[in-house]
Amino acid sequence: MGVTVVIPTYNGSYLLQRTLLCLQHQDADKSLFEVIVCDDGSSDNTKEVACSFEHHLDLRYCYQKDMGFRAGTARNMGLHLAKYEICLFLDTGVLIGSDLIRSVIAFHGRHKGTVCLGIVHGMNQKDDQDSVARYLQTIALSEHPEACLRNPMLRAYPDSRRVQFEFLEYDIDRSSAPWSYFWTSMVSAETSLLKEVGGFDESFHGWGHEDIELGYRLWKTGAHFRADPSVRALHLPHEQFNPVQMTNRKNFLHFVRLHQELPVELSYVNGNNNFEMLLGQFKIADEYLEQEYENIEQLIVSSNEADRRLAVGYVSPQLAIRLNITDVFACNQHNADIIRKHLPTIHTAYKAGFINFCNDDYYQTAIITDVWKVIPITLLTLLLDEMLRIAKRVYVLDTDGLNLEKLPIVGEQLPAGFWAEPIGRRAKTYVYGITRRDIDPPTEKPDQLAASTITKE
Numbered sequence: 001m002g003v004t005v006v007i008p009t010y011n012g013s014y015l016l017q018r019t020l021l022c023l024q025h026q027d028a029d030k031s032l033f034e035v036i037v038c039d040d041g042s043s044d045n046t047k048e049v050a051c052s053f054e055h056h057l058d059l060r061y062c063y064q065k066d067m068g069f070r071a072g073t074a075r076n077m078g079l080h081l082a083k084y085e086i087c088l089f090l091d092t093g094v095l096i097g098s099d100l101i102r103s104v105i106a107f108h109g110r111h112k113g114t115v116c117l118g119i120v121h122g123m124n125q126k127d128d129q130d131s132v133a134r135y136l137q138t139i140a141l142s143e144h145p146e147a148c149l150r151n152p153m154l155r156a157y158p159d160s161r162r163v164q165f166e167f168l169e170y171d172i173d174r175s176s177a178p179w180s181y182f183w184t185s186m187v188s189a190e191t192s193l194l195k196e197v198g199g200f201d202e203s204f205h206g207w208g209h210e211d212i213e214l215g216y217r218l219w220k221t222g223a224h225f226r227a228d229p230s231v232r233a234l235h236l237p238h239e240q241f242n243p244v245q246m247t248n249r250k251n252f253l254h255f256v257r258l259h260q261e262l263p264v265e266l267s268y269v270n271g272n273n274n275f276e277m278l279l280g281q282f283k284i285a286d287e288y289l290e291q292e293y294e295n296i297e298q299l300i301v302s303s304n305e306a307d308r309r310l311a312v313g314y315v316s317p318q319l320a321i322r323l324n325i326t327d328v329f330a331c332n333q334h335n336a337d338i339i340r341k342h343l344p345t346i347h348t349a350y351k352a353g354f355i356n357f358c359n360d361d362y363y364q365t366a367i368i369t370d371v372w373k374v375i376p377i378t379l380l381t382l383l384l385d386e387m388l389r390i391a392k393r394v395y396v397l398d399t400d401g402l403n404l405e406k407l408p409i410v411g412e413q414l415p416a417g418f419w420a421e422p423i424g425r426r427a428k429t430y431v432y433g434i435t436r437r438d439i440d441p442p443t444e445k446p447d448q449l450a451a452s453t454i455t456k457e
Helices: 014-022 048-052 069-083 102-109 130-141 144-148 150-157 164-169 189-194 210-220 244-259 262-269 275-285 317-322 333-342 370-374 378-388
Strands: 003-011 033-038 059-063 086-090 094-096 116-120 188-189 223-235 310-315 327-330 345-348 362-366 391-399 420-426 428-437
Touching: 003 014, 003 069, 003 102, 014 033, 014 048, 014 094, 033 048, 033 069, 048 059, 059 069, 059 164, 059 317, 069 086, 069 189, 069 210, 086 102, 086 189, 102 116, 102 188, 102 223, 116 164, 130 144, 130 150, 144 223, 188 189, 188 223, 189 210, 210 223, 210 244, 210 310, 244 262, 262 275, 310 370, 310 378, 317 333, 327 333, 333 345, 362 378, 370 391, 378 391
Parallel strands: 003 033, 003 086, 033 059, 116 223, 310 327, 310 362, 327 345, 362 391
Antiparallel strands: 086 188, 094 223, 116 188, 391 428, 420 428
């Protein structure tokens, strides 16, 4: 078993030299690894620096024309040329210990079909003028820059994923979203596995999310994820050529467009980073929420056969038929699979609909089931806004007597800014038409409607 080290680089010859020097000092036999430097269009002396190590390393240099930041495309050059069973992606400016290659080989010998997430000190540290950063940079200037990893000041530069890694006891499969930790500062996987999923998606331009997107595809094909404390590095803080915020959000949205599925859309809209807990909640919430809704179709305004009708949440095949549903946004994979199996003509997606790429008023009707009760109010606001954008009429269902106490998030009110117009009741379920509060509410309400947990005036 051997390792192909792939290093994308752009106009960072000094940082590249530090990384290559660390690789030159590996205690593993030189026949066990190769290095491929993938130049993303540098105009400095990157080629000369890389080629100066050819006598010390099994090194190849490849170049692509500068057409903007294309790190994924650059890494793919190395992946396609890789001759060893393991591919290790290493960023320029990452300093590694002399035991790295040996540790990576040992990891993949123990864990087949598993992605190795290295511990990278200084991850997300951007201030290269910080006093600790400047101190470590002076050590990195030495003939043995990996000495930085033995310095006690390294504690000031923890991996920003440390708390999560320790909580999961480094078994990242225990996370609901292990792919979200796939950061290519230092990560390795079986070369065949990376090629099987097609490598990096080259439609990403600019900084960010081309690595997470690859991690997502690996996860969907069944790859496992583990972090290994023995696979360590320091990401040396350095000047950023372009503010990463300029492209990070754009690339994140591109990721969502490529994978319109609940885990990805939650990671985008949930800024406080607890989307893993929400994923777990959506996975089990169908055990507690209504799905049949007896005779509810009598209260929903009928539409022409050609109209598109959307149901959001947990919907039984029988209800979908009764409501003439054309599209379902199912909030867990199990529910989506059932609808696809029994009603293949319905367009079914595993998502909630926080972000949609269709036109305004694309649907004639959107029906939100009791799933709204297990969505945090900030995200519920986003969902209702989006449903009111893409559908001409939006209904919310509210069923009495649901036992939701075992779920961590339970809501009983619509967020401010929305009006719930009572439509009627069937069995234990109330139906409400939803509008924004800037639209005058109706002056009359059905006499038969009992008090509901939804706030109304």
